[in-house]
Amino acid sequence: MAPLEARAEIFDGFPDVLVCDGGEVGNVAFYVSSRDPAGSVTYRALVKGSVLISVTADGSVSTDLVFCSGETVEGLRKKGRAFDLTRP
Secondary structure, three states, X not given: OOOXXXXXXXXXXXXXXXXXXXXXXXXXXXXXXXXXXXXXXXXXXXXXOOOEXXXXXXXXXXXXXXOOOOOEHHHHHHOOOEEOOEEO
């Protein structure tokens, strides 16, 4: 019998990790950080600097990074740039 794999997002309906092109530094992973009362989720990178990604309740992405700004979570998933962490 094969082991079962459980999948869950930290905040339901939002990916746990977003990957955006950071320009000169290459791809940067942003990890889910917080959720506000309006339902928007903030992502932070584990790199120097204060670049943030904000995702609204409807899945719209807002950031200063030109390659991710104006995207949607669905669009990033299709491009292989939005991930859910797997929990055993």
